[in-house]
Amino acid sequence: MVLLVVMGVSGSGKSTVGSHLATKLGWKFYDADDYHPTENTKKMAQGIPLNDQDRIPWLCKLHDILMREESAGQSVILACSALKKMYRRILVSGGDAVYSKSDQLEEQGDSATGKVLFILLDGSMELIARRLEKRRGHFMAPELLQSQFDTLEPPSAPENFITVSLEKSVSEIVSEIEKSLHLEKCFSRAVSELDAH
Secondary structure: OOOEEEOOOOOOOOHHHHHHHHHHHEEEEEEHHHOOOHHHHHHHHHHOOOOOHHHHHHHHHHHHHHHHHOOOOOOEEEEEEEEEEEEEHHHHHOOOOHHHHHHHHHOOOOOHHOOOOEEEEEEEEHHHHHHHHHOOOOOHHHHHHHHHHHHHOOOOOOOEEEEEEEOOHHHHEEEEEEEHHHHHHHHHHHHHHHHHO
């Protein structure tokens, strides 16, 4: 069972990549944008960036979805911006991450952080701006792209993550993620076997 979060700035293709990957693997797919409260979508449509107070209840709801699927033994893919390290901590640990000190969460290490694999869709602002110009029917105003890049804190150790370049087609990105998942599964199995001996 795998909990996967496809992350990145608006326009990076999280929903497209996540839904294609979920279809290919036969996993459940959730788009975090579908869970924003109405106030958040109104703010974004008006070109007003969301602050932490706007995001925290939304991220807690997404954490609950991930944990529900984990309890059911269901592999799942969530498309979510997850721009800040704190936001990713909330996705992994829930509301406790908001009030815990950074080092307390780091001490939990693999037990919490290892539950969720983050896939960062990485591309230049120019590439993503071109993508956003072609979009229709999305509430994220293209002017907010700079604020997204300003907010982005790329994942780093001890977070469980891989980075995939957006300079490829959707099918190539999906294949790269699928290969990474297979390698990680093989590595985890090998470690478990070593620990057993």
